[in-house]
Amino acid sequence: MVSAVPGVAGFRLERVTIGFGSTPVIEDLDLDVRPGEILTVVGPSGCGKSTLLRALAGLQPVASGRILFGGEPVAGPSAQRALVFQDDALLPWRTALRNVELPLAIQGVPRARRREQAAHLLGLVGLSGYERHRPAQLSGGMRQRVQLARALVQAPRAILMDEPFGALDAQNRAAMQRLLLQVWRHRPTTVVFVTHDVDEALLLGDRVAVLTPGPGRLRAVIDVPGPRDPRQDRSRDRERLLTLLGGPAPAAQEAAQESEVVP
Numbered sequence: 012m013v014s015a016v017p018g019v020a021g022f023r024l025e026r027v028t029i030g031f032g033s034t035p036v037i038e039d040l041d042l043d044v045r046p047g048e049i050l051t052v053v054g055p056s057g058c059g060k061s062t063l064l065r066a067l068a069g070l071q072p073v074a075s076g077r078i079l080f081g082g083e084p085v086a087g088p089s090a091q092r093a094l095v096f097q098d099d100a101l102l103p104w105r106t107a108l109r110n111v112e113l114p115l116a117i118q119g120v121p122r123a124r125r126r127e128q129a130a131h132l133l134g135l136v137g138l139s140g141y142e143r144h145r146p147a148q149l150s151g152g153m154r155q156r157v158q159l160a161r162a163l164v165q166a167p168r169a170i171l172m173d174e175p176f177g178a179l180d181a182q183n184r185a186a187m188q189r190l191l192l193q194v195w196r197h198r199p200t201t202v203v204f205v206t207h208d209v210d211e212a213l214l215l216g217d218r219v220a221v222l223t224p225g226p227g228r229l230r231a232v233i234d235v236p237g238p239r240d241p242r243q244d245r246s247r248d249r250e251r252l253l254t255l256l257g258g259p260a261p262a263a264q265e266a267a268q269e270s271e272v273v274p
C-alpha cells in the first residue's frame with residue numbers, strides 16, 4: 012500500500028453510472044483510487060474499461076453519481092490527468108520532440124523552455140538522439156515511449172493508461188513496464204492502468220480492480236502484496252483473478268460486499 016504523497020491526488024467514484032443513450036455501460040461503481048497508487052483495471056471485453064478511463068479523464072460525462080479527483084468534481088479534461096492510449100495517438104507530421112512539447116505549447120509555455128523540457132523527458136524514456144524523428148520513423152515501442160514522455164511533460168498528478176502496451180511484443184512490453192515503474196518511483200503519480208493481461212495487472216498494480224461483464228460493475232478489488240518483480244510467483248493471485256474474471260456477474264449489492272471482503 013502507498014502512503015499519501017504531497018501533491019498527489021486520488022479519485023473517488025461514487026455510484027457512478029455511465030451510458031450511451033439509455034444503455035448503461037458502467038453501472039453503480041463505487042471505487043477509490045488512492046493517491047500515488049497504481050490501480051490496474053481488468054474486465055471482460057466491452058465491460059466499459061475504456062469508457063471508465065475516459066470519464067476519469069473528464070472526456071466522458073457520467074449519467075449519475077460523481078467522480079472526484081483530489082476532492083474536486085471532474086468536470087472536463089485537465090492537464091492534471093494525462094491519458095495514454097494503446098493506439099498511436101502521436102501527430103505523424105510532428106517530430107518526436109514536437110509531439111512531446113505539444114501539451115506545453117497549448118499551455119503557452121515559451122518555446123525554449125518547452126523544448127528543453129521535452130528533450131529532458133525524451134532522455135528519461137531512453138530516446139535521446141531521436142528528437143527529430145517522426146512517428147513513422149520509430150518502432151511501436153519507441154512511439155509508446157514518446158506517448159509516455161508527452162504524458163509526463165505536463166507533470167500530471169494522474170496518468171490514465173488504456174492498454175498502452177497491448178500492441179507491443181513481449182520484450183518491448185516488459186521494457187515499457189520497467190520504464191513505467193521506474194518513472195513512477197521517481198515522480199509520484201496516481202496511475203490507473205487498464206489491461207487485458209492479468210500478469211501485467213499483477214506486476215504493475217498495488218491493487219487490481221475487476222469489473223463484471225457489461226454493464227461494468229465492480230466485481231472485486233484485490234491487493235497485490237510483495238515486490239514488483241516479474242520473477243515473483245503470482246500463481247495464486249493469478250488463479251484468483253482468472254476465477255473472478257470468469258465468474259458470473261453478481262448483483263450490484265453482492266459486488267459491493269465482495270469488494271469489501273476480498274482483501
Ligand SMILES: Nc1ncnc2c1ncn2[C@@H]1O[C@H](COP(=O)(O)OP(=O)(O)OP(=O)(O)O)[C@@H](O)[C@H]1O
Pocket residue numbers: 031036054055056057058059060061062063225
Ligand atoms: N461512443 C460510443 N457510443 C456508443 N457506445 C459506445 C461508445 N463507446 C463505447 N461504447 C460501447 O460501450 C461498451 C463499453 O466499451 P468500452 O470500450 O468502454 O469497453 P472495454 O471494456 O474498454 O472494451 P475492450 O476491453 O474490448 O477494449 C461497448 O459495448 C461499446 O460498444
